Amino acid sequence: MSTMMELVEELWFLKRDIVSDDFDKALHRLSEEIPMTIHEYPTGSQAWTWKVPEKWTCHEAYLESMDGERLIDYTDHPLHVVSYSLPFEGEVTREELLGHLHVHPHIHNAIPFVFKYYQRDWGLCASQELRDSLIDEKYRVVIRTSFDPGILKVGEVIIPGKSDECFMLVAHLCHPAMVNDDLTGVVVGVDVARKIFEGPKPEYTYRLLILPETIGSVAYLSDHEDLIPKMVGGLFLEMLGNHAPLALQQSMQPESQVDKTLIAVLRGCDPKSYVGPYRTIICNDERQFNAPGVRVPMLSLSRVEKPESIESLYQPYPEYHSSCDIPAIVNQERLEAARDTVIEMLHAFEKNRYVVNKFKGEVFASGFGIWIDYKENPEGHRNLFQIMERCDGERTVADIAIELRITFQTVWDILSTIAKKDLVTYSSTPKSTTPRREQV
Numbered sequence: 396m397s398t399m400m401e402l403v404e405e406l407w408f409l410k411r412d413i414v415s416d417d418f419d420k421a422l423h424r425l426s427e428e429i430p431m432t433i434h435e436y437p438t439g440s441q442a443w444t445w446k447v448p449e450k451w452t453c454h455e456a457y458l459e460s461m462d463g464e465r466l467i468d469y470t471d472h473p474l475h476v477v478s479y480s481l482p483f484e485g486e487v488t489r490e491e492l493l494g495h496l497h498v499h500p501h502i503h504n505a506i507p508f509v510f511k512y513y514q515r516d517w518g519l520c521a522s523q524e525l526r527d528s529l530i531d532e533k534y535r536v537v538i539r540t541s542f543d544p545g546i547l548k549v550g551e552v553i554i555p556g557k558s559d560e561c562f563m564l565v566a567h568l569c570h571p572a573m574v575n576d577d578l579t580g581v582v583v584g585v586d587v588a589r590k591i592f593e594g595p596k597p598e599y600t601y602r603l604l605i606l607p608e609t610i611g612s613v614a615y616l617s618d619h620e621d622l623i624p625k626m627v628g629g630l631f632l633e634m635l636g637n638h639a640p641l642a643l644q645q646s647m648q649p650e651s652q653v654d655k656t657l658i659a660v661l662r663g664c665d666p667k668s669y670v671g672p673y674r675t676i677i678c679n680d681e682r683q684f685n686a687p688g689v690r691v692p693m694l695s696l697s698r699v700e701k702p703e704s705i706e707s708l709y710q711p712y713p714e715y716h717s718s719c720d721i722p723a724i725v726n727q728e729r730l731e732a733a734r735d736t737v738i739e740m741l742h743a744f745e746k747n748r749y750v751v752n753k754f755k756g757e758v759f760a761s762g763f764g765i766w767i768d769y770k771e772n773p774e775g776h777r778n779l780f781q782i783m784e785r786c787d788g789e790r791t792v793a794d795i796a797i798e799l800r801i802t803f804q805t806v807w808d809i810l811s812t813i814a815k816k817d818l819v820t821y822s823s824t825p826k827s828t829t830p831r832r833e834q835v
């Protein structure tokens with residue numbers, strides 16, 4: 396079994412375009428690490444309002460000066476050619492070339508990642524430094540690409556639980572020769588799934604999807620409409636290895652139990668971590684799950700500095716979508732910290748239930764031996780009584796944690812103490828113990 400970082404090192408430089416031989420190769424390699432079902436969607440098949448694109452292959456591509464000096468070569472780096480570029484061969488003027496030569500907006504020595512899956516054009520990518528050196532009148536361009544009928548693939552790891560209600564984990568495997576976006580989400584997802592497999596049978600069924608961004612999610616969802624009502628929540632994983640705090644983006648249903656539970660768990664993790672509303676940190680496959688007709692509350696976990704403007708939403712970390720997104724910017728320690736956070740979130744979601752009081756009035760704490768002296772432990776005393784007064788069959792563990800702005804674990808520990816005294820019980824549905832009274 397390979398570590399997360401070993402998988403990153405092995406798979407990162409593959410040309411993982413959305414429907415491509417190298418995408419398949421990477422998915423196949425991951426299926427050796429963990430049992431996986433591979434769903435296949437042929438080119439041209441309809442997925443709701445979308446159509447599965449062709450398989451794209453770049454056989455050869457380069458830019459030459461008129462006296463034959465090779466200036467850009469696809470064999471040096473897969474990012475030199477726009478993903479899904481049309482084929483093109485011929486002599487072009489400098490001006491025409493520059494109209495098809497893409498550079499990175501911020502990093503002068505980086506090759507940018509540019510894709511034109513649906514608005515087709517031919518294009519090359521290079522560093523700003525190389526672009527600045529192009530002073531000749533004419534150049535020769537060769538881009539030998541082909542568009543063939545192919546098969547879009549979605550890998551699904553299923554960990555059966557006691558219930559067929561399922562929790563979705565999603566990460567995308569596409570993006571040629573890049574690491575943090577989103578090979579890191581993939582390997583964290585695989586490691587989370589391996590850990591759940593090792594443990595006792597979970598309450599929920601877990602489904603990890605490894606797919607090409609956007610079209611992969613739409614293809615899977617449109618093919619599994621019967622499963623959508625069973626999806627109780629989800630978490631999209633991406634950009635989890637770089638040096639930035641963990642950021643949890645809420646779903647489109649911020650009042651959902653999944654949102655509340657995951658937020659209350661994150662509070663107890665890295666103190667620099669933070670939470671942001673839907674579409675304020677990252678925009679990715681979670682959109683397909685939150686979308687109309689689906690409406691699965693799917694949050695997103697990533698490592699991103701707090702966005703300061705709408706522009707930073709499109710530049711979540713410095714090396715984003717460039718040839719600088721390499722294994723050196725991520726490490727095993729940060730991947731493991733992210734994995735452990737996800738596992739803690741899922742454990743909490745498994746435990747999250749309505750808390751039903753078996754007592755009335757305020758509990759005679761010293762009589763039950765659970766009194767916490769406020770002089771010795773004022774916070775503990777306050778938490779104990781504030782938690783107990785919220786046990787009413789109308790609130791879950793997560794509801795209480797969110798209301799009191801404390802961690803899920805703190806609430807759980809105190810509830811475990813009073814549950815041992817037979818003061819509370821748990822229910823998967825609300826069971827209010829408040830007497831009904833006529834409205835006046």
Ligand SMILES: [Zn+2]
Binds near residue numbers: 570576716
């Ligand atoms: Zn991306």
